[in-house]
Amino acid sequence: MPAVADLPDRLLLGSGPSPVPERVLAALAHRPVGHLDPVFGALQDEVAAMLREVFGTANRVTFPLSATGSGGMQAMVDTLVAPGDRVVVGVCGAFGARMADALRRAGAEPVVVEAEWGRAIATERLVEAIDGGDTRAVFVVHAETSTGILQPLDGLAEAVRARDGLLLVDCVTSLGGVPVKLDAHGVDAAFSGTQKCLNVPPGLAPFSVGERALGRVQRRSWYFDLQAMIDYWFADGPRAYHHTAPINMVYSLHEGLRVVLEEGLEARYERHARAHEALRRALAVLGFQRLASDADALPSLLAVTVPEGVDEAPLRAALLTEDGIEVAGGLGPLAGGAWRIGVMGLGALPEPQERLVRALARRLPRSDEAAAVRALEEGWGR
Numbered sequence: 001m002p003a004v005a006d007l008p009d010r011l012l013l014g015s016g017p018s019p020v021p022e023r024v025l026a027a028l029a030h031r032p033v034g035h036l037d038p039v040f041g042a043l044q045d046e047v048a049a050m051l052r053e054v055f056g057t058a059n060r061v062t063f064p065l066s067a068t069g070s071g072g073m074q075a076m077v078d079t080l081v082a083p084g085d086r087v088v089v090g091v092c093g094a095f096g097a098r099m100a101d102a103l104r105r106a107g108a109e110p111v112v113v114e115a116e117w118g119r120a121i122a123t124e125r126l127v128e129a130i131d132g133g134d135t136r137a138v139f140v141v142h143a144e145t146s147t148g149i150l151q152p153l154d155g156l157a158e159a160v161r162a163r164d165g166l167l168l169v170d171c172v173t174s175l176g177g178v179p180v181k182l183d184a185h186g187v188d189a190a191f192s193g194t195q196k197c198l199n200v201p202p203g204l205a206p207f208s209v210g211e212r213a214l215g216r217v218q219r220r221s222w223y224f225d226l227q228a229m230i231d232y233w234f235a236d237g238p239r240a241y242h243h244t245a246p247i248n249m250v251y252s253l254h255e256g257l258r259v260v261l262e263e264g265l266e267a268r269y270e271r272h273a274r275a276h277e278a279l280r281r282a283l284a285v286l287g288f289q290r291l292a293s294d295a296d297a298l299p300s301l302l303a304v305t306v307p308e309g310v311d312e313a314p315l316r317a318a319l320l321t322e323d324g325i326e327v328a329g330g331l332g333p334l335a336g337g338a339w340r341i342g343v344m345g346l347g348a349l350p351e352p353q354e355r356l357v358r359a360l361a362r363r364l365p366r367s368d369e370a371a372a373v374r375a376l377e378e379g380w381g382r
């Protein structure tokens, strides 16, 4: 039986997971200590402090849940929404639709405000829905990874607070790549994932809950019992065991956050925006058009329509197995007609993007590789 070490290397330019820096891999491979060891406790405090910085919040309760991003969503539903709650949900892609589904299953009453896939939802429409009843919360996906749009958060907190409701946000593909400012936007709770712009393997869900939301915490879920997690992560005295923290994942998140903060958040956001624009230009030369408008485009994910006449699945398979480059296909209504290309951390740099552009140009008949690479370089200002 072959070992994991025999697997080929891939350049991960899909919708996640994203490329992981060597430093982060080395941290992951460090021998575990115990989950109640004081040295691990000190590391937990540092992770929480770094996460607060990246989330743009002073929320004490900011930590990584032992779950993937979807577990963060489930924890939000299980702890902050009660059966029967009217929750306004913005849906303009697969991840908003998942939240509506999760709310329905939990016995809440999602009020869905839809927009076309590839467009953000107009704030006025969300506000109108919030004002339409006894709204306990509004949920939006900040960075909709299925369509590559960035959902504006302005104006939502005011509207929902007027009804004493909560603003809940999915920050999975924005955290670490696009400005996330929970406190400035009045976000009451947010979740994220490690394998998108943070460049850490999948397995943890950074989670942040503000004081207003803490006043509403439910203890319906045994595993996602927020109070139990607070007693472990933020205990004044000894940390109380609830479940064994995934020690090595916490190691890797610690190192991943150090990488993010060493670059600096503003520099990182600027780099993601530049990388997105450079790749957009290069792919346009090859006939791939961005789905999102300029106003709605999400820097960390470029969703493009595949040129007419190109059979996308075999092309994507050849890129993966022969060129070693992963890009993602379309989800839901976009399957077969669109690709999703990650512009996340280590993937948001000229070299990996050039590898993708050259590999694609060589596989597409009558394409101009030199012109595409030139467009990429111009986008990077070189």
Ligand SMILES: *Cc1c(COP(=O)(O)O)cnc(C)c1O
Pocket (backbone or CB within 6 Å): 016, 068, 069, 070, 071, 095, 141, 143, 144, 145, 170, 172, 173, 193, 202, 203
């Ligand atoms: C990836 C993603 C998720 C789900 O995260 P998993 O780690 O796959 O469970 C949720 N929301 C958005 C916007 C995502 O991109």
